[in-house]
Amino acid sequence: MLPSNDTQNIARSFSGFFVMVTDEPFEYLDVQEGSGSGFNDREQRPVAKKHYYISKEASQFLTSHLATVFIPTVYVLVFIISVPLNLLALFLFVHRIRPKKPAAIYMLNLACADLLFVLLLPFRIAYHYNGNNWIYGAGMCRIVTAAFYCNMYCSVLLITCIAVDRFLAVVYPIDSLTWRSPRTASVACAAMWFLSIGGVMPLLATEHTVHLDDLRITTCHDVLDVEHLRGYYLYFFPVFCSLFFFIPFIFTTVCYIRIIQALCAAGVGSSTQKSRAVAMAATVFSVFAACFAPTNIILLTHYIGFANTGEEGSYVAYLVATCVGSVSCCIDPLVYYFGSSRCQKQILTFFRCRSGSGDGHSQLSSGSTRSSKLEAFKSNLGDQYKQLMA
Structure with missing residues (x-):
């Protein structure tokens, strides 16, 4: 806890100059004991020991059940559910879904990003x-901090790539044939990984651990040096x-x-298939918005609040939103991979093979099915809802 006379240690409520709060960390003030005046100064001057003070709000949060029970429990559930789902998705994309199409390449990389993200959760x-x-x-x-952000925002970029790929397939099915190639998809995925890794390099170059003597803990990225907050972090996270x-x-x-508009306007296909495709598009977008929008909106408003009032309470909301948003790693396999009829057939084929069916026969049957679907697509390029489910 802070000393009772904390006005000398925390200027948050009295001077905006010392109020440095970012999206993630609470600020702390680097105060040397013996920096005061009078006999207190003479008594403490020989100590010359750095002591870090944080706000009462920060101290209460770091020791609260919200931070020490609720958040890690949610992460445990996400880890337990997400790891097997994404591993199964990776297996299917690598060994079962052939030939590789752009959509499969994007989803394979998304599964990798989600899996790497949840594999870091045990540390948190x-x-x-x-x-x-x-x-x-x-x-x-x-x-861990850099990789956490890297994998999370790489997932965002890959989901955007999937959206653009489906948009081209549905709205411009003929014109986009030359663009929607496995090579283009591979280059796009490599670019997304490169951007994500490059974007978090500043996080690797700075210190994130701070020892708080009052709480007897060492925080990781929850408390940052006020000089760092006054420096590039103030600009880094909003731009990021x-x-x-x-x-x-x-x-x-x-x-x-545009996908939903094109599907609704399509004059081919049964109403049931069309409704299913529209529902799938709306669901995918809703999941993306619900999992990632709150976190980043709070992040941006946090800086706006910091610039005006220096309030750091939004950091609590940011941590909770980030925690809840990690549920996307569990939902992505369901809405992107296992939600399509093609993946469902691949899963059924896989389990039939495991139960004793001939593997070669199953692969031949699966290949025949894919070949017939490809021919149907070539003969009816206006069948947009099938492109959405590809």
């Missing part, structure tokens, strides 16, 4: 359950979320609006 789970006390070292904190979420979100929104 242990950190939160341990009272927000990081015990793995400063270097590991940098790596704008480039890696808001711009992709605009593209994704436009793509799915």
Whole structure:
């Protein structure tokens, strides 16, 4: 806890100059004991020890059940559910879905990003359950923090690629044939990974661990040096979320609006199939918006609030939103991979093979099915709803 005379240590309520709050961390003030005046100064001057003070609000949050019980419990559930689903999706895309199409390549990379994201969760789970006390070292904190953001925003970029690919397939089925190639999809995925890794490099170059003597814990990215907050973090995170979420979100929104419009206007196919395709498009977009929009909107409003009032309460909402948004790793396999009839058939074929059916016969049957569907697509390029489910 803070000393009772905390007005000398925390200027948050009294001077905006010292109020440095980012999307993630609470600020702390680097105060040297013995920096005061009078006999207190003479008494404390020989100590010359750095002591870090945080706000009462920050201290209460770091020790609350919300931070030490609720958030890690949600992460545990996400880890348990997401890992097997994404592993199964990876297996299907690598071994069962052939020939590789652009949609499959995008989804394969999305499954990789989601899987890498959840494989980092045990570090955060242990950190939160341990009272927000990081015990793995400063270097590991940098790596986990950077990788956490990298995989999360790489998922956003890949979902945008999937939206653009489906938009081209549905709205411009003929003109986009030359663009929607496996090579183009592979280059796009490589570019998304490159952008995501490059975007988090500044996080690898800065310190994220801070030891709080009052709470007897070492935080990881929850408390940052006020000088860092006053520096590039003030500009880094707004620019980062704008480039890696808001711009992709605009593209994704436009793509799915046009997809739904094209599906509703299509004059071919049964009404049941058309309704299913429209529902699938609306569901995919809703999941994307619900999982990622709150986190990034809070992130941006946090900086607006910081610039005006210096309030740091939105950080609590940001952490909760990030935690809830991680559920997307469980939902993505359901709406992107296993939601399509093709993947469902592949899963049935896989389990039939495991139960004793001839593997070669199953692959031949699956190949015949894909070949017949490809021929149907070539003969009826106006069948847009099938392209959405590809």
